Amino acid sequence: MTAEDPVVRVSDISKSFGGAVALRDVSLELFSGEVHALMGMNGAGKSTLVRILSGAQNADSGVMEIGGTAAGQLTARKARKLGIATVPQRRELVMTLTVAENIMLGDLPTRTSLVRWKPVRQLARQALRDLGIDVDVDALAGDLTVAEQTMVEVAREVRRGGRVLILDEPTACLGAEAAAQIHALVGRLCEAGVAVVFISHHIAEVLALADRITVLRDGRVVWGGQAKETDEAGLVRSMVGRDVVSTKPPRSIKKEQIGLRISDVGEGRFIEDFSVEVRQGEVVAVLGPAGDAQSRLFDLLSGRRRPDRGRLEVNGRHVRFGKVGRSLSSGLRCVTGDRRRLGLIPELTVDENLMLARDRLDRRRLHRRDRLARRAAPLRDDYRVVTLTPNPPVGLLSGGNQQKVLLAKWLGTEPVACLLEDPTNGVDIAAMADIHTLVDGLAAAGVAVLLASSDADEVMRLADRVVVVRDGRTIAEYDIDRISRDELVAVALGGAIS
């Protein structure tokens, strides 16, 4: 596409931490107006590479050239000055300030050191308009959707002179509609001549969006080239190093007993008359756009919130809403999709997090580290939690491993019924296959599994039945073998039911 020189050229970069090699002889070229996708499993070295590109860390060896001249020792400040900007996975906006202030942060137009508010809003509006972003500059950043926050952050970086923009999993927690907004934005960035580094686990997304792809595995570049030269199977093989098969096993639902019944639940305008029944050994998915009714289920079923009305039964027994203890003692286990906020305690060790719920359910009084480790060991094995040191704080693990710890924490407690909210959120493809197998195992063991998801592919892979929700209402329900993936997506996006 371009015969010109790359904006950034990285040659033979290596980096290690202590004894562990994070990157080995990695080379990479970024061109303006191109989307360069960076792929790889959790721990493959993507984050390290991003930190080196953005000046947060320096490589042990290798050369980095920006605009044709060697960059030498980069710092974060210097990298930004040279036009390299990062939009990290976690939003870096001041949530209590307006969009305009956030965009102009650190560069507020002033006169005699007083802020001039009119140009603040004008310049911010201009920055958004240039990228075709439709967000109110007077809205508080905290009131925006995640996709809008991401777009505001992109606009801020471009306004600050970002010519190379690193987007770290910008679509990780988004539904299809919101992801499409981000994709459109990436397209406009390219038209504006920005070089975009796009990090994502979604293979289909990358193939549709990227011009070039670099795949990392164990710190090395295992594949690099034009996106059109590869396909889904090829990418998976490069990332994982083997073929990953995640096929749905035949499921024989023998039990007729209802494991989980939710009837006539309503909560404000978020959920209206939601009902679903899950038999023992069955997986039922609730599919909707991110943030819709299915995202409310966790709060309701875990006992964090009490709905306005409705009834919950686990194995035929009525469970009162609004009490965490009641929910737990009924045998219902709720696995959050927000593991940072509601899932794990980052300062505590892997073992302690694994046993956090189990030990409380057992009413254990004493705590011995050696015995804790012995009790946690089978969970670590079953859920393939991999750690470099024996028992680090869980916050130091990769996202995929944290997710496995979270699942193990809850599913290792002999659930009768469980709610899984986006169980493969932000995990790599191998971990995803592991997690899918775990869910199959749960169903085979007779657990009633309710899956809250915004990912149609995951629903097709895991569910026996699917309930589609939109704007808080149930709009359709299907046996999964009576509908194709594309039909399901169409229904979820609001298409007519054929």
Added chain:
Amino acid sequence: MTTTLTAPAVPTRRRVLPRGFAHGGLLLVLVAIIVFASLRTDAFLSTNNLLNVLRQVSVVAVIAAGLTLLMTAGGMDFSMGGNVAVTTAVAAQLFAHGQSIWLTVVVSIALATVIGLVNGAVVTFTGVAPFVATLATATLLDGVALLVINGLSVSIDDQLSALGIGKTFGLPNLLIVAIAVLAVTAFVMRYTTFGRDAFAIGGNEDVARLSGITVARDKLLLYGLAGALSGLAGIMLLARLGASSPGTGGLQLQLTAVAAVVIGGTSLAGGKGTVFGTVLGVLLLGVVANVLNLLQINSYYQQISVGAVLLIAAVANLLQRRRH
């Protein structure tokens, strides 16, 4: 430490070094001050002086122990000093009215526990920030204490002298009580589910609640415990001073305890804390005060020096942690 490995173990530096090394910076400051003191004055290293220092820090140590556990759980109690003031005042009046030692001690500690529970109830059930709620009760309690002794000094003669100046096997009884409290607290934090609940609640209260931890009950218990330990500290202080006077206990004592706990590396945000660190913090503050006294330094400079040491210790602590 554990035997479960799912990946080849990479030996980390942290595992090889002894446990106290996590507080290396603090230890270094403490040792430096001790060396400096023993070079400057012979009196410092005498058995008498050392025992005296330990006797003096015992009261702060008991308060700091309770505070360590509470702050690890993300709580805070600024009223412990005020609670001490009320306890000493009430106990002194009970003695003055001829009540027996046992009755006095039991009533005082029970009262202190109730005060702690009230704090806990306010914080747990209204959601007022612990800092604000307990600062309010602190002021309130300081006033109550003055009211109880009517602004005058109330002497208890030698009724508690067995605790105040008595010794067992050459160690001051006050010190023995403090060591017992610290040891039990350390045990609770490390080896009981209740202690681990405190870490979990301080780390992330929502996760703790969802994991089946009875957060409200635990928090009430923790504040009640802080109250009970304030009561014990009050009795100890009364035993040492032999009288309750205006200004006994109160905010000054409270701030010393908070400083000791924070210097010891317990996080103000919760989720992190060790009794060992708190012990170092308590010792550091006690030793500095003692050294300044021995060197007969003007009391204005004493205050300045204590502040400076606080700052240095806090920075040393942070630098130490950043390297890990």
